[in-house]
Amino acid sequence: MDSTTAGAAHGYTQDKDAYLKRLRRIEGQVRGLARMVEGDEYCIDILTQVSAATKALQSLSLGLLEQHLHHCVADAISAGGSEADLKVKEASEAIARLVRS
Template sequence: MADHGDDKERQLKRLRRVEGQIRGLQKMVEEDKYCIDVLTQVSAATRALQSFSLELLERHMAGCVVEAAAKGGPEADRKIREASEAIARLVRS
């Protein structure tokens, strides 16, 4: 498994890529680009954020949730509830 620092740097790299996509969208709007082209880029940025979110959720479940579940008790219930709520938010977005 990758070191936490490597994971963090990879996550930051992905977020910087999304940030670049958003800046590109701003430029497209400033330049009055064709609406469908802007919408295509919005879709790409949205997919990139969704992919990032799913990876982060997967890491959380594999780490924090599994660890809490192994210990049991109210902490496990809380972690499972948090993960379920996060999944619900992602599904609604």
């Protein structure tokens, strides 16, 4: 967390419980992957589960990004000034990271 977001309400706050539930589900998927590797499961079965966990993380990321755009970026643009430019730049960089991953 940087100094511009310390103590601020975040766009995902209202859905925090749902995000935590999804993260716990993803955590379980990853633990399951470890068990599959430990158990010498078939490669394709493991890759199928890796794909499912990856899609779950991507979905979570897109939800967070959407809420960031609607809340943090929109609020900063409404306020104007350098904060608006900073939030747009942050969002653009986050999108670029997601596209590369």
